[in-house]
Amino acid sequence: MSLLNVTDLDVRFALRQGEVRALRNVSFSLDRGERLGIVGESGAGKSVAAFSLLNLIAKPGFIAGGSIRFDGQELNGMSERCLRKIRGNRISMIFQDPMMTLNPVLSIGEQMVECLKAHRRISSREARTIALHKLQQVQIPSPETRLDQYPHELSGGMRQRIIIAIALLLDPDIIIADEPTTALDVTIQAEIMALLLELCEKHNVGLILITHDLGVVSQVTQRMLVMYAGRVIEEGPTREIINDPQHPYTQGLMNALPQMATPGERLNQIPGSMPSLSKLPSGCAFHPRCGFVKRADGQPRRACHDVIPDFVESGNCRVACHMVAEMLNGEPSLAKEETP
Amino acid sequence: MSTYASPTPTRWARFRDSYFLYSFKRTWSAQLCLAIFVSLVIIAFLAPWLAPTDPYDLRQIDILASELPPFWIAGADEMYMLGTDAQGRDLLSIILYGTRVSLIIGFGAVLLQALLGVTFGLLAGYLGGRVDALLMRLADIQLSFSTLMVAIVVGAIVKATLGSSFYSEYAVLMLILIIGLAEWPQYARTVRASVLAERSKEYVDAARVMGLGSRRIMFRHVLPNTLSPVFVISTVQIANAIISEAALSFLGLGMPETHPSLGSLIKSGFDYIQSGSWWITLIPGVVLVVLVLTINLLGDWVRDVMNPRLYKG
Numbered sequence: 001m002s003l004l005n006v007t008d009l010d011v012r013f014a015l016r017q018g019e020v021r022a023l024r025n026v027s028f029s030l031d032r033g034e035r036l037g038i039v040g041e042s043g044a045g046k047s048v049a050a051f052s053l054l055n056l057i058a059k060p061g062f063i064a065g066g067s068i069r070f071d072g073q074e075l076n077g078m079s080e081r082c083l084r085k086i087r088g089n090r091i092s093m094i095f096q097d098p099m100m101t102l103n104p105v106l107s108i109g110e111q112m113v114e115c116l117k118a119h120r121r122i123s124s125r126e127a128r129t130i131a132l133h134k135l136q137q138v139q140i141p142s143p144e145t146r147l148d149q150y151p152h153e154l155s156g157g158m159r160q161r162i163i164i165a166i167a168l169l170l171d172p173d174i175i176i177a178d179e180p181t182t183a184l185d186v187t188i189q190a191e192i193m194a195l196l197l198e199l200c201e202k203h204n205v206g207l208i209l210i211t212h213d214l215g216v217v218s219q220v221t222q223r224m225l226v227m228y229a230g231r232v233i234e235e236g237p238t239r240e241i242i243n244d245p246q247h248p249y250t251q252g253l254m255n256a257l258p259q260m261a262t263p264g265e266r267l268n269q270i271p272g273s274m275p276s277l278s279k280l281p282s283g284c285a286f287h288p289r290c291g292f293v294k295r296a297d298g299q300p301r302r303a304c305h306d307v308i309p310d311f312v313e314s315g316n317c318r319v320a321c322h323m324v325a326e327m328l329n330g331e332p333s334l335a336k337e338e339t340p
Numbered sequence: 341m342s343t344y345a346s347p348t349p350t351r352w353a354r355f356r357d358s359y360f361l362y363s364f365k366r367t368w369s370a371q372l373c374l375a376i377f378v379s380l381v382i383i384a385f386l387a388p389w390l391a392p393t394d395p396y397d398l399r400q401i402d403i404l405a406s407e408l409p410p411f412w413i414a415g416a417d418e419m420y421m422l423g424t425d426a427q428g429r430d431l432l433s434i435i436l437y438g439t440r441v442s443l444i445i446g447f448g449a450v451l452l453q454a455l456l457g458v459t460f461g462l463l464a465g466y467l468g469g470r471v472d473a474l475l476m477r478l479a480d481i482q483l484s485f486s487t488l489m490v491a492i493v494v495g496a497i498v499k500a501t502l503g504s505s506f507y508s509e510y511a512v513l514m515l516i517l518i519i520g521l522a523e524w525p526q527y528a529r530t531v532r533a534s535v536l537a538e539r540s541k542e543y544v545d546a547a548r549v550m551g552l553g554s555r556r557i558m559f560r561h562v563l564p565n566t567l568s569p570v571f572v573i574s575t576v577q578i579a580n581a582i583i584s585e586a587a588l589s590f591l592g593l594g595m596p597e598t599h600p601s602l603g604s605l606i607k608s609g610f611d612y613i614q615s616g617s618w619w620i621t622l623i624p625g626v627v628l629v630v631l632v633l634t635i636n637l638l639g640d641w642v643r644d645v646m647n648p649r650l651y652k653g
Contacts, residue, residue, distance in 0.1 A: 056548055088551035100542035105564040114560070117548045166550070 001072075002029035003173060003206060004053075009066035022048045022279045024230050028030065033204040035123045035197075037238060039253070040227035041274050049227070050176045053208075054087050062309065071173070089119045092167040094196075096179040098159035102151035105167035108135075108162055108206075110145030112169060119170055138195060157188035164196060172271050173204040181216065191284040193220060214257060218242045226250045229275055229285040236317025246319040248290045284309050284322065292323045301326070363645045370641040373634040375532060380631055384439040391421070391433035394598065403428045407617045423607075425620045426612055435624055439631065441601040446582035450574055452520025453581075457527020458563070458570060464528065465535025468560045476532070479525035487522040487584050491593045494518050507594040515594055519581050530573055533624045534566035568646040575639025578630045586628055588640045 011023035023045045030036050035072035038046050051057050053068060055075055068075040068199045070091065074185065075083065088191075095101045103111060112131035113124055128147065135143035138161040151159060153186045167175050169207070180196065194203060197220050200207045209221055217224055224241055226234040226249065234247040252270035254260065261267045272289040275281055287304040289294050294300050311318040312325045319325075355361060364370055393400045398524060406428040406489065408417050417424075422431040464475040485493075498514060499507050507514060536543065548556045584600075588594035589603030590610075597608055602624045608619025 054549060056545070084551040084553060086551070087549055093546075093549040095542050095546060097542060101546045103543045103547070103565070105560050105563070114552070114556075118550065118552050118556070163546075 002076045003034075003071060004030040005067070005069040006053070007067050007069075009049070009052060009055060011048055011061060012064045014060040014062065015278070017278060022230050022277060026066070026227075026230075028225055028232065028235065032050065032173065033200075033206055034223065035200060035207040035209065035221040036209045036229060036327065037221035037224035038192055038208065038213065039214060039217055039224060043229075043277070044227040045230040046227055048212055048230075050178050050208065054091060054093065054178060055083050067151050069124070075316065085119070087197050088115060089170045089171075090172050091174045091176065092162075093171070093173040094163055094167050094175060094177040096158050096181045097183040098100075098163055099151075099183065102159060103162055105153055108154075112147070112166055114170055114200055115166060117277050121199050125238050131165075131169070134169055135162070137168065137199065138162070138165045142163070150221055151193070153211075160184060160188075161195065164199065165190070168199060168203070168205070171203065172205060174208065175200065176208045176210070178210045180209075181213070182212070189216075214242065214253060224320045226253070229280060230277060231285065231320065233286070233320045234317060235256060235311075236315070240316055246314050246317060246324050247286075247288050247321045248292050248323065254288075284306055284320075330338065353588055360645055363641075367641055369637055373637045373641075376630065377634040377638060380439060380627075380634070381443060382481075384436060384443055387433070387436035387440050391430070391436045392421075393433045395429045395434040401428050407612065407620075409617075410619050410623070423617075423619050424624055425608060426617070429619065429621060430539070434605060435602070435627055438600050438602045438605050438624060439500060439627060440598065441512065442582050442585060442628070442631070444602070445512060445519065445585045445601065446578050448512075448516035449519035449585070450577045450580040452516055453524045453577060454527050454570065454574065456520065456524040458531050460524070460561060461531025462530035462535055462558055462566075465532040466539055466562060472532075473584045475528065479528050482522070483525045484520065487519060488588070488591075489595075490522040491515075491518045493589050494521075495593055505648065508598070511595050511599065513642070515585055515588065516589070519584050522584075523580070524572060526577060527570065530569050531566055534569055535562055538562050538565050572639065572643045572646055575635055575642055579635040579639070582628070582635075594643055602631075 006029065006162055007027045008024055009026040010021065013022055026045070026049060027095070028036065038049060040046050048057065048061070054073070055063065055068075055200065057063065062267065063076055070086065073082075073086075075086070079084075099279060102108070106114075109128060109131060112134070113127040116122060116127040116130055120127075133148060133311045135146055138208060140146055140158060140161050146154070146158075148163070164180075167177075168226045175196075177196065181192050185191060186292070196207070199205070200242070202304055206218070209217065211217060216259070219240045222243055223236065224238045225232050226247065228249050229248055234241060234245070234250050241250060242254070245254050249270070252268075255268040259268055270289055273307075281288050282301065283305045284290070284307075290304065307322070308323045309320045309325065311320050312327060312328055314324060345652045364374075387535045395401070399522070405417060405420065405424050407419050409419050410417055410423040410431070411418065413423075422435070425431055425434065453501070460475045460479070464472040494514065494517065515518065537637050544557060544561060552561075584604030585594055585601060586606065588599050590607045592607070595601040595604045597604055601610065606621050606626035606628070609617065609622075609624070612618075612620055612624050
């Protein structure tokens with residue numbers, strides 16, 4: 001049994017035009033100390049997945065079904081009081097923009113002490129000592145001084161280090177990092193990722209890394225999920241997916257990397273853009289952009305237009321694609337009848 | 341020993357280096373207004389020691405010395421520098437005491453307004469939904485009653501149930517209550533608007549992710565970030581409250597003549613303007629105008645300093 005088991009997670013947003021399904025049948029698991037990457041374009045549902053793990057989806061969003069089992073407890077439907085004991089304490093989160101995540105009117109020390117005191121019965125002095133220790137762990141220069149400084153006095157990289165220190169403050173089991181380096185410049189990105197990786201390894205902390213950056217995923221994570229339009233379309237060991245992507249969308253993402261283009265030529269891109277969740281195409285949500293909807297002999301593959309693909313096992317990976325299924329089994333993989 | 345490590349600045353050092361002080365040093369109107377305002381406050385609160393007579397002590401009042409003019413007019417008594425009113429009370433002393441009453445009511449009412457308004461605004465903005473709808477409709481209803489209406493209703497109820505001697509005895513508290521109740525929606529609306537803007541910021545999500553409770557996030561994280569507009573409207577509200585009090589007293593709904601505020605002084609002199617004793621009304625009137633004007637000018641300056649979007653280069 002893994003530490004975290006997400007099965008058939010279904011998240012919807014009740015909008016005026018009707019319900020929009022932001023996550024459909026998302027399943028994955030995470031072992032203790034394992035590092036999992038979630039990649040996909042903007043709007044694929046990566047951040048929604050992260051927030052739903054902590055049951056923190058803002059209205060009008062809600063978890064419509066599925067289960068999130070963490071360390072033997074079911075988080076979906078758990079009371080707010082119990083959830084608060086898990087948030088920050090056992091599962092913590094790092095956000096994208098370090099400029100926005102710290103409260104501008106409280107000093108770094110106050111924010112760290114507050115977080116500690118919300119979960120443990122300790123004195124402010126003890127909390128301050130722990131905070132100082134954590135700041136030392138994230139290799140911030142002169143940590144004593146930082147405790148009394150306000151966020152606006154620190155640079156972006158420094159703030160992201162502090163946010164990592166806050167995420168580690170209560171020695172959590174899992175850290176969810178939602179694009180932790182997107183807002184930083186490239187040299188700092190590498191430093192911050194290296195630090196995060198080192199700390200996770202050292203303290204045996206599980207990491208769920210949400211990012212657009214396939215380079216980062218390949219360096220940091222052991223397994224990865226590729227998401228498209230609210231669904232997981234490919235899952236497996238990072239190395240295998242990066243080296244040999246099965247799903248046409250994952251292949252497209254890999255081809256779109258700048259280093260895959262010939263110098264002087266245009267960069268490769270996937271034609272079209274991610275469909276709006278309220279107007280998903282029929283069948284496989286990717287089929288309007290997919291280059292494999294026609295078979296090699298020019299015959300259209302009907303299943304791509306009509307039926308949502310189910311996962312097929314391909315080596316150590318799971319792929320939701322009719323084309324891959326046909327190659328492996330000789331017939332398209334038809335999804336179980338799903339509830340509308 | 342390292343020369344690189346910058347020591348943590350103390351609160352005083354932070355203040356000394358702040359834009360707030362920098363701007364203050366360069367705005368002569370702010371300096372002048374603060375000087376006038378602070379001296380008025382000090383003089384008013386030291387009234388029992390500074391005033392030549394105690395206007396609340398009936399034994400010190402000489403009815404024969406009524407309606408004496410101020411010192412620069414022939415017929416003045418040098419004992420009464422600013423003259424006397426119709427009952428023979430020393431105008432200088434009574435203005436000092438009256439200013440104190442006006443200031444106490446002004447600050448007290450604003451404190452009550454802020455307490456009610458900030459709490460309701462915070463709850464409405466952060467919790468949203470039904471709480472928001474309920475509190476904001478309450479605010480709308482409150483705003484549709486003028487301060488005058490509230491004063492008449494509260495005054496009538498208190499006088500009818502507890503007697504008018506009770507009302508005049510606790511007139512200061514009554515006026516704080518009336519003006520505080522009548523004006524809280526100003527705060528509630530301002531705070532709610534900034535809470536709505538703050539609530540969607542990432543640090544609120546981050547605080548929730550840390551596992552902090554709603555109450556803690558509201559009062560410790562969101563509230564401090566919404567305080568600068570509160571400071572700005574507070575200055576305007578103090579001036580407004582002082583004027584409201586003067587208006588209510590002028591209409592006879594406020595302070596009794598035995599314990600006059602600036603408003604009731606203006607009223608008590610109003611009847612004697614025709615008979616030539618204009619100073620009884622005019623001098624308290626000037627004090628009121630100066631007081632309100634300095635507060636408003638200070639408020640303008642505070643607004644300019646605290647709102648970077650209004651930055652004038």
